[in-house]
Amino acid sequence: MNEFYLKVYEIVRQIPKGRVTTYGAIAKCLGATRSARLVGYAMNLSHRYDPTLPAHRVVNRNGLLTGKHHFETPDRMQKLLESEGIIVKNNQIQNFENVFWNPCQ
DNA sequence: CGGATGACGGGTC
DNA sequence: AGACCCGCCATCC
Numbered sequence: 001m002n003e004f005y006l007k008v009y010e011i012v013r014q015i016p017k018g019r020v021t022t023y024g025a026i027a028k029c030l031g032a033t034r035s036a037r038l039v040g041y042a043m044n045l046s047h048r049y050d051p052t053l054p055a056h057r058v059v060n061r062n063g064l065l066t067g068k069h070h071f072e073t074p075d076r077m078q079k080l081l082e083s084e085g086i087i088v089k090n091n092q093i094q095n096f097e098n099v100f101w102n103p104c105q
Numbered sequence: 106c107g108g109a110t111g112a113c114g115g116g117t118c
Numbered sequence: 119a120g121a122c123c124c125g126c127c128a129t130c131c
Contacts, residue, residue: 002128023113027126035126036113043112045129060113067112110130117123 001049004030008042009050011103015057018084019101020093022061029104044070056080063096 011026023043024036032038039058044067046053056077060066065088068077078088087094 004128024115027113032126033114036115037111037126038113038128040112041110041128046112055112058112061115065112070112108131111128113126115124118121 004032004038005042005045005049008039009046009053012043012046012053012055012058014103015054015101017054018086019099020057020059020063020081020086020096021101021103022059024061025100026058026103040067043067054080059093063093063100065091065093 007030008026011021011029015021022036023039024033027033027036027039043055043058046055055067056071058067065077065081068074068091071077078091081088081093086099093099
């Protein structure tokens, strides 16, 4: 556990219900644009530090559910998003521009 | 202890 | 348009 992880989790906690953001946007927000990969890795371990984190609201820049296999079941991520009103088709968030939430505000 | 490994993304060709 | 490259760095084994 380090400061970078804590900041990532802090931002993820702030994502409004029914909205999503991207790994890169979070990294950019933390002043580490090129470290989007680390945000992804932080999310991989997130359940270990804070299982209540809305990790399903973080997707890649294309609105693709790349992290779905890290949930309890592969369809868990999509179900959670759909329960918040987000439409997912073929692992892809529809209308991505409209549900995207900028973590930097 | 060191190399492989990623829930990524911007750039190049 | 699409394939490929490479920085990034905490963890894993």
